[in-house]
Amino acid sequence: MRYITANFIIDEQFKLLSNALLLVQNDGTIQELLSGEKDPEKISSVDKNNIEFFEGVIVPGFVNTHCHLELSYLKNKIQEKTGLPGFVAEVEKNKTKDSEIIRECILNAEKEMIENGIVAVGDISNTNYSLKQKQKENLYYHTFVECYASNKKYADKAFKHATKTVEEFSKLSSDRNRASITPHAPYSVSKELFEKLNHWIKKNNAIVSIHNQESEDENSMFNDGSGKLAKFIQSFGTDAKDFVIGKNSAHSYVNNIPKDQHLQLVHNTYSVADDIQTINNYFTDSYWCFCPNANLYIENKLPQLNLFTKENCKITIGTDSLASNHQLSVLEELKSIQKIYPDTKLTELVQWATWNGAEFLQIEETYGSFKKGKRPGIVLIENVDLENRTLTETSAAKVLA
Ligand SMILES: [Zn+2]
Known part of the structure; x- marks a missing residue:
């Protein structure tokens, strides 16, 4: 299992979650998206050494x-x-x-x-x-x-x-x-x-x-x-x-x-x-x-x-x-x-x-959002203006899974 976090993760309702944690199986299948607001206890129970932190916004493929x-x-x-x-x-x-x-x-x-x-x-x-x-x-x-x-x-x-x-x-x-x-x-x-x-x-x-x-x-x-x-x-x-x-x-x-x-x-x-x-x-x-x-x-x-x-x-x-x-x-x-x-x-x-x-394309059961059981791909958008929540000239995609 991988534990992935960033400044923001986009949830299924297309909201930007801060302090969120994405639990991902080794083959890229989504186990769970924990919200910093709703699941703080679950998040703090995860060993910090196992968490991968990225600078930017995490979105589906x-x-x-x-x-x-x-x-x-x-x-x-x-x-x-x-x-x-x-x-x-x-x-x-x-x-x-x-x-x-x-x-x-x-x-x-x-x-x-x-x-x-x-x-x-x-x-x-x-x-x-x-x-x-x-x-x-x-x-x-x-x-x-x-x-x-x-x-x-x-x-x-x-x-x-x-x-x-x-x-x-x-x-x-x-x-x-x-x-x-x-x-x-x-x-x-x-x-x-x-x-x-x-x-x-x-x-x-x-x-x-x-x-x-x-x-x-x-x-x-x-x-x-x-x-x-x-x-x-x-x-x-x-x-x-x-x-x-x-x-x-x-x-x-x-x-x-x-x-x-x-x-x-x-x-x-x-x-x-x-x-x-x-x-x-x-x-x-x-x-x-x-x-x-x-x-x-x-x-x-x-x-x-x-x-x-x-x-x-x-x-x-x-x-x-x-x-x-x-x-x-x-x-x-x-x-x-x-x-x-x-x-x-x-x-x-x-x-x-x-x-x-x-x-x-009628493939939303696998792609398009972070939902348990889906394998939508996990992408980090780097160089985002985090304060204004906008893309910048240098924003770039990095594939995480
Ligand atoms: Zn064309």
């Missing part, structure tokens, strides 16, 4: 709900701040088929995530390049096999490819690996393809993760068929008019995604209050994922976070890929949020980065 491991080889290759169409063009230009390089970069990216205190990942996959690494079960993975084809002519082909890929990942099925098919984005999936996907999603009771409102042009395409994105999909022979609904893209999900599935909307850089309300009212369980460092990398613009907290959205945190980020660290994403929204409480940030992500 981080859940990264949006990543693209297979793009890790694009680290430092993509020009920054070119906007979404520029980014897509850069990715195409730098694509490689050298599977050895791709797999080696995946291995390094996973190592980086582990060092940064990440314990579970929602990973978007278009190929099976990450299969070997996921098989090692170093982390929990939910593989979202992404499906897209804006032109209805290719709906069948795209769906068949996704079904084949998800079958490969499903062979890994365990308490460390799950897989499902998910639509890529509202502008890249035709009505016909959405129908096929919905059938699969309902049948498999799958969770859904979709890229949402990542660019201004996505909204204009759905409002009136104008903008760069509309032109882009027209270059594949798709009729952009098929997507026009006279409203922002987020409103299209009401007709296109089953109401009762866990739904995660990723990026939300150009979402406004009306979009957020529509989604929250229609879907039983919606989650809003933010990858601020990727938004700064691609569009140099951030979502209006205050709109989402005002609507009591369930917020999750993603790193996106190394094509659009300098590192894979949930804590670095939180630091960026705190910098721009300094009033955000540390406890709130941690809840987004741990519990909310675990709940979305």
Whole structure:
């Protein structure tokens, strides 16, 4: 048994406990979290020589709900701040088929995530390049096999490819690996393809993760068929008019995604209050994922976070890929949020980065909080401003278990 303490430990209600003590079995399973206020006698009965003390705040392992491991080889290759169409063009230009390089970069990216205190990942996959690494079960993975084809002519082909890929990942099925098919984005999936996907999603009771409102042009395409994105999909022979609904893209999900599935909307850089309300009212369980460092990398613009907290959205945190980020660290994403929204409480940030992500991925029985019997990972955040209870520029994650 290990006895671990720090200046603060985050409890299940996401409160900062001082003088608390975490009892941990040698395999990382939580035995008990003793509160300095409620259990002072139990705490003082523990031999002081056996207690490990750390400077900082102890939190459960981080859940990264949006990543693209297979793009890790694009680290430092993509020009920054070119906007979404520029980014897509850069990715195409730098694509490689050298599977050895791709797999080696995946291995390094996973190592980086582990060092940064990440314990579970929602990973978007278009190929099976990450299969070997996921098989090692170093982390929990939910593989979202992404499906897209804006032109209805290719709906069948795209769906068949996704079904084949998800079958490969499903062979890994365990308490460390799950897989499902998910639509890529509202502008890249035709009505016909959405129908096929919905059938699969309902049948498999799958969770859904979709890229949402990542660019201004996505909204204009759905409002009136104008903008760069509309032109882009027209270059594949798709009729952009098929997507026009006279409203922002987020409103299209009401007709296109089953109401009762866990739904995660990723990026939300150009979402406004009306979009957020529509989604929250229609879907039983919606989650809003933010990858601020990727938004700064691609569009140099951030979502209006205050709109989402005002609507009591369930917020999750993603790193996106190394094509659009300098590192894979949930804590670095939180630091960026705190910098721009300094009033955000540390406890709130941690809840987004741990519990909310675990709940979305449906792994909260093991991850996301310190509760007896769970094995959520134990992470120390060092260099915290303990007086103001905020992250600082130099805050860093250290894995304790
Ligand atoms: Zn993404």
